[in-house]
Amino acid sequence: MILRYVEVTLKRLYVEAEGIRLQPANPEMAPLTYPHEAFEVLGVVSGALRA
Secondary structure (H helix, E strand, O other), rough: OOOOOOOOOOOOEEHHHHHHHHOOOOOOOOOOEOOOOOOOOOOOOOOOOOO
């Protein structure tokens, strides 16, 4: 897959009663919460390369 001109971020996903919570690894960033019906998982990261 190639994404161009799109901001992408990776977060841990938690399915909770009130919605989907995306939790960043950086404790200085706030989690993001979405309603179940407004969320779609497009893939799963199995590894990352940093340049």
